Amino acid sequence: MACTVKEVGKDICTGCGACHNICPVNAIAMQADGEGFLCPEINKDICTSCGLCYNMCPAVNEDWYRNNEAPQVYAAYASDEIRMKSSSGGMFTVLAEHIIDKGGYVAGVCWDEHFNAVFDVVNEKEKLSPMRGSKYVQSNTNLVFRKIKKLLDEGKPVLFTGVPCQAAGFRHYLGKDYDNLYIVDILCHGSPSPKSFKKFLDSAVKYVDSEAGIDDITSIEFRNKERHGWNVSVVIKLNNGKEYDKSRNETPWYNSFLNILNCRRVCGQCRYNKIPRQGDITLGDFWGIERLMPEIDFHKGVSVVTVNNEKGQRLFDEISNRLLFKRESNIEDAKASNWNLVGSSRSHEHRKRFFDLLDMYDSYDKITDYALHRKFDIGYVGWWYGKNYGSILTNFALHQYLKSKKKSVLMIEWPYRSKPFPPLEDIMSRRLGKKFYETSIQRTLDEHKDLNWFCDSFIVGSDQLWNYWSAREVDYFFFLDFAEDSKKKIAYATSFGHPHFEGPNWYLKNAAFHLNRFDYISVREDDGVGICTDTFGTNAVRNIDPVFICDKQEYINLINQSKIYTEKPYIFAYILNPTDEKRHALLALSEKTGLDIKIVLDGQMNIEENRRLMSMDDKIIVPNEINDWLSLIYNSDYVFTDSYHGLCFSLIFKKQFSVIGNIKRGLSRFTTLLDSIGLSDRLLFDPIKALDQVEQKVDYEQIEPRINTEIKRSQEWLDNALAAEKPCKASGYDLLMEQIRELRKEIAELKADK
Helix, strand or coil: CCCCHHHCCCCCCCCCCHHHHHCCCCCEEEEECCCCCEEEEECCCCCCCCCHHHHHCCCCCCCCCCCCCCCEEEEEECCHHHHHCCCCCCHHHHHHHHHHHCCCEEEEEEECCCCCEEEEEECCHHHCHHHCCCCCCCCECCCHHHHHHHHHHCCCCEEEEECHHHHHHHHHHHCCCCCCEEEEEECCCCCECHHHHHHHHHHHHHHHCCCCCHHHEEEEECCCHHHHCCCCEEEEEECCCCEEEEECCCCHHHHHHHCCCCECHHHHHCCCCCCCCCCCEEEEECCCHHHHCCCCCCCCCCEEEEECCHHHHHHHHHHHHHCCEEEEECHHHHHCCCHHHCCCCCCCCCHHHHHHHHCCCCCHHHHHHHHHHCCEEEEEECCCCCCCHHHHHHHHHHHHHHHHCCCCEEECCCCECCCCCCCCCCCHHHHHHHHHCEECCCCECHHHHHHHHCEEEEEECCECCCCHHHHHHHCCHHHCCCCCCCCEEEEEEECCCCCCCCCCHHHHHHHHHHHCCCCEEEECCHHHHHHHHHHCCCCCEECCCHHHHCCHHHHHHHHCCCCCCCCCCEEEEEECCCCHHHHHHHHHHHHHHCCEEEEEECCCCCHHHHHHHHCCHHHECCCCCHHHHHHHHHCCCEEEECCHHHHHHHHHCCCCEEEECCHHHCCHHHHHHHHHCCCHHHEECCHHHHHHHCCCCCCHHHHHHHHHHHHHHHHHHHHHHHHCCCCCCCCHHHHHHHHHHHHHHHHHHHHHHC
């Protein structure tokens, strides 16, 4: 069976449409991918696997022709009347009118009625106007290659104009040269996504008229010389007379396009923006001409023209008498300000993030600004980089929930007191992070103030982040001391880890100051509400752990990637603090139920000691990834655990379970959760009582509505906190801290000098 274009990767496909045109049974359609770029899709029901599409694809086949390695270069322009209607020097119009005068046809790009850039073929000068002017968006060739081939076979002269990859695709489609075909390739900076263009148009229209839409647009110009001279600009006119009129530096479209944020992936390593060129003639703007030829009239636009072969030279000589100006130049002068004549653009490092944001926000300005400057809606502070399975998942859950609310999230790295920073460990939390998170660079405690430039708001995640014995290591980092008062600060289901705040009075006073700077505070346990009120003098509500508010499908998606295979029914024992009592109870439970045992111990601390205490090495499993841990609990027949998150996921996956109260890990979180859903009797302090409990089934039909009530209440609280406006106003604290940081910097420099 022959190869088809299905084997051509998206990283090299240009979307030229040659495969679509050549398919003899019309089995290939050009469909928009997730980024909005046209890609070939094959109808397997009618595809004959003839291999034509693959064998002529320019992305995987060498060019069969060769143009001049040292083309002749010209600076040229047409009459002022033509130049003012054109993007640069009016060369396209001169060439096109010449071909039509010879009884020929011109293929070029126009806007359709919905402002999609599409190819058309005309043979009347009056119809050339829509083809003039730049269209900075990827165009659709449709079936124009077939139409042109028919004209060529009939002996008609044809001028084809397109970007280099389209010119290459057209040549490969034809498979041979035609004496009556003239190909002009246009200097190309990259092909922007039509999807991003529609998002920009909608944003631009709303900017001038909040009630209008794309259907109200009557015209789009990327070059308006009457208003902006020979330069790039955007002028969009609406049917109600309103206009969006912006210069290059005022519109986000050029910020994304010129920085190669919104262009096709392959544009970042284009194989066609080079010499030898693809066309018989190459056209573009001769930027920088004013330095080379200051005496000429360059204000209305000057074209750079490279003549790439003998046929191109003949055509250029034929139209020379129609030009107002023509002068020979050279490649070195031409490429100085026109790099795409000889080389590819380079995709922006945040290109992928741009397209992620494209699906999140309505504002194109915000999308571009956030992608270019790596800004985020939320800076997330939590132990997402830890080794504890529950901690990993509670941070994952809150991150995914925030993403579902169309919030961009920066996961903030652990703050170090000084440099050099230790290397990042290759652990499961970080491997998970590489797949799902945007993470900050490593910073010292003093440097975390810089995050105010990148994050609009900050969230302190769940877990025992306000436990003094953990928080003291990094001063008041988990109380967001680095966040300015102009930034919204939210705590979601954070925990103190104890029924009372345990820490020295001086620390408590400072922590209280920062906690009172928060805009919204929720804690995970009932006693946490009391600590906030009585000890810190601030208000808080109790919310359910983030693992509950996350869509369960997120966990299923992780589980589906697990390589853990379980053959026999089993008890999943997730034990953080092994004891003889727990071991004996687990063995007895296994004997009573006839179920096998699979044990996972704490992955964070006392690993070898816990194995010794459990004394069941043949039953212990060490998950390689967090999806393996999830899979073990999801596929189990019973859960036996002393872990809070073992309890949480037993409830989420509707497992029958026994949970042992774990005072060492904070008992109140167990009681708060179980009390809130009416399952307080499931909490055991004598592990052997699990033998009696196994007969007492959890009635999830009764419990689930209670859990859902807690989830809905907590989600609504967080949604309201996220949606609330925060006045962007600096406080006296912000100003004082800035002065203190400057003084610290000066002191450090003086010490270094001394």
